[in-house]
Amino acid sequence: MTKVKQNDRKNKTKLSEDDLLRILALVNSTREMLGQMKEGWSVLTSTLAELEVASHRVDQALNFRPQKDEDSGNSVYWADLVLPEDPKAWFYEPK
Secondary structure (H helix, E strand, C coil), X not given: CCCCCHHHHCCCCCCCHHHHHHHHHHHHHHHHHHXXXXXXXXXXXXXXXXXXXXXXXXXXXXXXXXXXXXXXXXXXXXXXXXXXXXXXXXXXXXX
């Protein structure tokens, strides 16, 4: 893995068309899942997969970060994501 550049630790303030398309895909996947839930209280696994992919693409596009464990400094990947400026933001740092 490559070392994180200092400017990668900042939140984007302007969204590109690609960023907007990623957000739109997430919104559309969410709407599809909610529609399925309203109709039959079930969701197709393919819809969940699409939602997961769309969510990950938005995370990457906007540089949302996992939180850092205060004691070990490792990623707390299961916790809510944070903005890259947040002091709790985790970045991979090669040793």
